[in-house]
Amino acid sequence: MGLVTVGGAQGATISLKYDSAANTALAQQLADAITSGINAGTVKPFADGAGVPPTLQPGTPGEYIQANDGVTALPKGYADLVEKAPEAVVFGSGDAGETVLSDSGSNLTFFATGGSGSVVAGGGTNHIVIPGSDNGNWLVDTGSGNDSIVALGGNDTINAGGGHNFMLLGGGSDYLQLSGNDTVVAGTGTATLAASGHHPTLVYGGSGTLTFVGGDGPATILGGSGSATVFGGSGTLLATGGTAGNNLLFAGDGAATLEGGGSGDMLLGNGSQHQVLQAGAGNETLVGSMSPVTAASSSGAAGTGTADATRTEFQFINHEAGGHDLIIGFNDSDKVNVEGYGPDAVQDALSTQTVSNGSVTITLSDQTTITFAGVTALKPTNFG
Numbered sequence: 381m382g383l384v385t386v387g388g389a390q391g392a393t394i395s396l397k398y399d400s401a402a403n404t405a406l407a408q409q410l411a412d413a414i415t416s417g418i419n420a421g422t423v424k425p426f427a428d429g430a431g432v433p434p435t436l437q438p439g440t441p442g443e444y445i446q447a448n449d450g451v452t453a454l455p456k457g458y459a460d461l462v463e464k465a466p467e468a469v470v471f472g473s474g475d476a477g478e479t480v481l482s483d484s485g486s487n488l489t490f491f492a493t494g495g496s497g498s499v500v501a502g503g504g505t506n507h508i509v510i511p512g513s514d515n516g517n518w519l520v521d522t523g524s525g526n527d528s529i530v531a532l533g534g535n536d537t538i539n540a541g542g543g544h545n546f547m548l549l550g551g552g553s554d555y556l557q558l559s560g561n562d563t564v565v566a567g568t569g570t571a572t573l574a575a576s577g578h579h580p581t582l583v584y585g586g587s588g589t590l591t592f593v594g595g596d597g598p599a600t601i602l603g604g605s606g607s608a609t610v611f612g613g614s615g616t617l618l619a620t621g622g623t624a625g626n627n628l629l630f631a632g633d634g635a636a637t638l639e640g641g642g643s644g645d646m647l648l649g650n651g652s653q654h655q656v657l658q659a660g661a662g663n664e665t666l667v668g669s670m671s672p673v674t675a676a677s678s679s680g681a682a683g684t685g686t687a688d689a690t691r692t693e694f695q696f697i698n699h700e701a702g703g704h705d706l707i708i709g710f711n712d713s714d715k716v717n718v719e720g721y722g723p724d725a726v727q728d729a730l731s732t733q734t735v736s737n738g739s740v741t742i743t744l745s746d747q748t749t750i751t752f753a754g755v756t757a758l759k760p761t762n763f764g
Contacts, residue, residue, distance in 0.1 A: 384502075386411035386462055386481065387418040388445050389427040394462055397484040398502035399523040400541065406521060407500045410479045414443055414460050423460065433458055446470070459497070463488050472497070476516065482506065484523060492518065496534065501525070501541075510536060512550050524560075532567070542577070549586070558595075566590050566604065575599060575613065585622050592619075594632050603627060603641045612636050612650070621645050625662060631655045640664050663704040698746055708753045715764035721745050726763045733758060 381397050382404025388394040396411075398404040417423030425443040426433055428450075436442045436457035443460035446452055446468055454461065454473040461470060463482040469489045472478055478497030482488045482504065489507040490499060496516030499508055503523035510518050512532035520529055524542040531538060532550030539557040540547060547556060551569040558564070558575040566586040575581045575595035583592060585604030592601050594613030601610050603622030610619040612632025621627025625642025635653040643662020649655045657666045696705075698720030718725040721744055732743040740758055741751040752758065 381484065382502075384408045384411050384481070385415075387415035387425065388443075388462065389425040392427075394445060394464065396462070396464070396481055396502055398500075399484050402539075403500055403502060403521050403523055403541075406498075407481050407502070410498060410500065411481060414462075414479060417441070417460075418443065428452070428465075441475075461490075487525075492516075501527070503541075510534065517552075542579070551588070566606075578615070587624075590622070598634075608641070610638075621660060625660070627660075631657075663706075665706040665708065667708045696744065696748065696750070698744075704749045704751070706751045706753060710752045710755050712762070714762070716750075716758075716762055717764045718744060726760060729763075730758060730760065 381399055382401060384396040384398055384404060384407045386394050398407055414423060418425050423441050423443050424436060427445045428448050433444045433455055435455055440457065442458040443462065444454060444458050445462045447464040449465050449467045451469040453471040456473055457475065458473040459475040459478050461480045463486045465486055467487050471491045472493050474494035476495045478495055480490055480499040482501040484503030487504045488501060492510045492514050494514050496518060498519040501522040503525050505525045506522050506527045508520050509530045510533055514533040517534045518536045520536065521539045522541045526543040526545065527540050528546045529538055529540060530548045531554060533552060535553040537555045538547060540560055540562060542560045544561045547564045549569065549571050550567040553570040556564060556573045558573055558581055559577045561579045562581050564573060564583045566584065567588060568586055569588045571588065572591045573583060574593045575597065577595055578597045580597050581599040583601045585602060585606055585608055587605045589606055590608040592610045594611060594615060594617055596614050598616040601608065601619040603620050605624060606622040607624045607626050608622045609628045611630045612634060614633045616634045617632060617636040619629050620639040621629055621641030623642045626644040627641055628646050629638040630648045631638060631650045635655060637656040638647045639658040640647055640660030642660050645660055646665045647657045648667045649657055696718050718729060729742045729744060734741050735756050738756060739751050739753050740755050741749055743749050
C-alpha cells in the first residue's frame with residue numbers, strides 16, 4: 381500500500397493510501413503540484429469541517445478536503461479535491477485542469493460538470509461520470525476496487541485497475557488500459573483498448589472505430605455496427621467484426637474464433653492453438669497459419685474447414701450468393717469441399733477456372749467466386 385501526502389488547510393498535511401505503485405506515483409506527482417501552490421499562496425485550501433466550500437475570490441484557485449460523508453457541489457475555482465470520506469458524492473467545479481485525489485478507503489462518485497482534469501483513486505468502489513456535454517479531456521486512474529466509468533465526452537484516457545469494472549464510452553477518441561475483469565461498451569467515437577494480465581475482457585463495439593490488443597486473459601470482442609481491428613494475445617479470443625466491414629481480425633497465440641462482420645474483412649490465423657476463421661457477408665480474405673485452423677465462408681457460401689500443419693480443408697456450403705473469397709497459402713495437401721451445389725459441383729467449378737496475375741479463380745453455381753492466391757490451376761484431387 382503506497383502513501384501519498386498533500387498539503388491541506390491551516391498547515392495540515394493530508395495522507396492518502398493507494399493500492400498500486402503506479403497510482404501512488406501519479407497521485408504524488410499531482411499532490412506535489414497542489415502543495416507547491418498552497419506554499420506559494422496561489423492555492424487556497426479549505427476543509428469540510430468548516431462547512432460547505434466557500435466562494436473563492438475571482439482568479440484564486442482552491443483546494444477542498446472532504447473527510448465526512450455527503451454530497452458536495454464544488455463552486456467555480458475549486459480545481460483540486462482531496463477525498464477522505466468513506467462515502468462521497470461530488471459534482472466537479474467545471475474548471476480546466478481539475479485534480480481529484482481519493483483515498484483507498486473512500487468510495488467516490490464524481491460527476492464532471494465541464495472542464496478537464498485527472499481523477500486518481502487509491503482503491504474503493506468508484507463511479508466516475510463524464511457527460512457528453514463535457515468536451516474536455518480526462519485521465520481516470522482507479523485502483524483494485526469495482527469501478528464504473530462513464531466517459532461520454534472528450535478524449536479520455538482510462539485505467540480502471542484490477543477489479544470488476546464497467547466502462548461506457550461516447551463520441552470522443554478514448555484510450556483504455558484494461559487490467560481487471562472488465563466490460564466495455566464503445567460508442568460513436570474511436571476507442572483503443574489494450575488488455576494486460578489474466579482477467580477476462582468483454583467488449584461491445586459501437587458505431588465507431590474499435591481497436592483491441594489482447595493480453596494473457598480470455599477476451600470476447602463483439603464488433604457492433606462500426607469497424608474493428610483486433611490483435612489477439614496469449615489468452616483465448618472470440619472476436620466478431622463490425623457490420624460496417626473492413627475489419628482486421630488477427631488471432632494471437634491462444635485458441636481463437638474470428639468472425640467477419642461485413643464486406644472487406646481480413647481474418648488471420650496465428651500460433652499453435654486451434655483457431656476458427658469465419659468470413660462475413662461480402663468480399664473476405666482468410667489467411668490460415670501452421671496451427672490447426674478452421675476456415676469458413678458465408679460471403680456467398682457458408683461453411684467450415686479444418687487445417688493443421690500439413691493440410692487445410694476449406695468447406696463451402698451453398699448459402700448466400702455473390703461473395704468473393706480469397707484463400708492464401710493453398711497447396712496440394714489442402715482440400716476444398718463444396719456442399720449443397722449438386723452432384724456435379726466439383727466438375728462445374730473446375731470448368732469455370734480462370735487465371736489472372738498468377739492466381740486461379742473458380743465460380744460456384746450461386747456466383748460465389750473463390751480465388752486461390754499463387755495457384756494457377758486446380759484439379760479434381762484438390763477437392764474432397
